[in-house]
Structures are given as structure tokens and as C-alpha cells.
Amino acid sequence: MHSPVLILFDIDGTLTTGGPARAAFQLALEETYGTAGPIATHxxxxxxxxxxxxxxxxxxxRRPRDIEAGLPRFWTRYLCELEARIDGHPVTVLPGVHELIAALAAREDVHLGLVTGNVAGGARLKLLSARLWHHFPVGGFGSDHEVRNELPRVALDRASVHWGRAFRGSDAVIVGDTPRDVACGKAVGATTVAVATGRFTRTQLLDTEADRVLPDLADTTAAIEALTAPTPLNSPPHDT
Incomplete structure (x- = not known):
């Protein structure tokens, strides 16, 4: 019997879209630092x-030392604002996501987790809003490290503890909608699956040399095949 594959999902643009996070982020920045900088175009x-x-x-x-000094207050304000707003402005779950995650969660040969730039508290609030949080017992979060390429290792370590077996990068599949998702997966030797449900096109995602590129996650059968099929070494990117 093959060892279970660990599938690690991004959140924004991959599982969900919308919601009040940017507004909460802006308000918390303004309250803490007196400015949100160029947030409208960032x-x-x-x-x-x-x-x-x-x-x-x-x-x-703002000076680095002033940024650092304000961070504890900023994160507290951000999460408070996000929690206060998200019931009235919930995230939208992207097409096929509920069906796909339920199907994967039911399989004995799959474990689920997250690799996301969200701080852990923000990830929890977004996925509670989406009714998905309970499917993801482990993850690597922005609150663990500022550098995204470090997050898969965090998720792998937590998965190893949670399931009582060692997970290496080659045991994992990283799923996301941006070139940075692909890059962080490649940094640990994981299989990478890019989905064109965010701001990047299929052509742009193919240029990242992701192992597989999907238009979306709406076709459950096709998505499961892309996420669970073995990837030969040095295989060219595949547009599914």
C-alpha cells in the first residue's frame, strides 16, 4: 500500500475569494501606524x-524599528476587525472546492493541510466562514515565517507530528494560484499544481513550470487525478 500523499492548499484565490480581509487589514494598519501605505494598488x-x-x-x-514595535497591536486589531466583519461579508468558496475537499478528505491515501501566507488566525477565520476549516488539521502560515518558501517545511513538520510518520517534500503536493505557490513547492521538492482561479492566467502559470496546471477545481474527477497521480522525475509541466 502506498503511503498517503500530503496535499497542501493555499487559501486566497485557490479555495476562496472575496471577504473583508483587505478592509480589515487597511483599518488595522491605519489605527496602528496612521497609514496603510499604497494598499489600493499593492x-x-x-x-x-x-x-x-x-x-x-x-x-x-515608516522605519523598520517602528514597524516592528507596532506589530503585536496590529495583528490583534486585524484579527478583531476580520472576525467582526466576516459574518456580514463572508468569503466566497470557489466552484468545486467543497466537493473536491470532501472527496479528498474521505480517502485513506490522502492527508490534507495548508500552506498559506495568511497568519494562522486569519486562515482560521476565513476557512470557518467557508465551512472548510475542520478539514485541515495542519499547515504552514504567514505567522510562522515571513518568507513563503519556508512554509512548506513548517507544514511537513507539523504533519509528521500529527500523523506520526515522517513527511518529506517529495511526499507532498502544493496547490495554489500564483507563481509564488509553485516556487515554495519546488523549494522542498514537492509536486506543484497551479490553478488559474486567481489573477494569473493558465499561460502565466505554465511558465512557472508547475507540474500540472488546472483551469479551476470545478471538475472533481479531473482535480483528484491531477492532485493524486504520480509525477515522474523531470516530467514537463502538464496543462490539464
Whole structure:
């Protein structure tokens, strides 16, 4: 019997879209630092929340030591604002996601987890809103490390403890909608599956040399095949 595969999902643009996170982020920045920087035009895609925070405040001219000093208050305010707003402005679950996650969770040869730039508290609130949180017992989060490429290792370590067996990068599949998702998977030798449900097109995602590229997760059968089929060494990217 083959060892279970560990499938690690991104959240924003992969499982869900929308919700009040950006508004909560902006308000918390303004309350803590007096500015949200160029948040209206800033590219959040594939970045960790701590990196986004640092980029916005640096662009606004805040000094590194002042940024650091305000972070505890900022994260508390952000999570409070997100929790207060999310019931009235819930996230939208992308097509096919509920069906896919339920089907994967029912399989004995699959374990589920997260690799997301969200801080852990933000990930929890978003996925509670989406009715998905209970499917993901482990993860690597933006609150674990500012550098996204470090997060798969965190998730692998937590999975090893949770399921009582060692997980290596080659035992994992990283699923996301940005080139940074693909890059973090490649950093640990994981299989990478990119989905064109965010701001990047299938062509752009093929350029990342992801092992597989899907248009979306709406076709449960096709998605399961892409996520669980073995990937030969040095195989070319596959557009599914």
C-alpha cells in the first residue's frame, strides 16, 4: 500500500475569494501606524501577511524599528476587525472546492493541510466562514515565517507530528494560484499544481513550470487525478 500523499492548499484565490480581509487589514494598519501605505494598488498575490505589512509600511516611509514595535497591536486589531466583519461579508468558496475537499478528505491515501501566507488566525477565520476549516488539521502560515518558501517545511513538520510518520517534500503536493505557490513547492521538492482561479492566467502559470496546471477545481474527477497521480522525475509541466 502506498503511503498517503500530503496535499497542501493555499487559501486566497485557490479555495476562496472575496471577504473583508483587505478592509480589515487597511483599518488595522491605519489605527496602528496612521497609514496603510499604497494598499489600493499593492500586489498581495502569493505573499505572506507579514511581508505585505512590511512592504506597505516601508513604502509609506515608516522605519523598520517602528514597524516592528507596532506589530503585536496590529495583528490583534486585524484579527478583531476580520472576525467582526466576516459574518456580514463572508468569503466566497470557489466552484468545486467543497466537493473536491470532501472527496479528498474521505480517502485513506490522502492527508490534507495548508500552506498559506495568511497568519494562522486569519486562515482560521476565513476557512470557518467557508465551512472548510475542520478539514485541515495542519499547515504552514504567514505567522510562522515571513518568507513563503519556508512554509512548506513548517507544514511537513507539523504533519509528521500529527500523523506520526515522517513527511518529506517529495511526499507532498502544493496547490495554489500564483507563481509564488509553485516556487515554495519546488523549494522542498514537492509536486506543484497551479490553478488559474486567481489573477494569473493558465499561460502565466505554465511558465512557472508547475507540474500540472488546472483551469479551476470545478471538475472533481479531473482535480483528484491531477492532485493524486504520480509525477515522474523531470516530467514537463502538464496543462490539464
Amino acid at each position: 500586489d498581495f498575490s502569493g505573499k505572506t501577511d507579514p511581508r505585505i505589512t512590511r512592504e506597505l509600511l516601508t513604502a509609506a516611509g
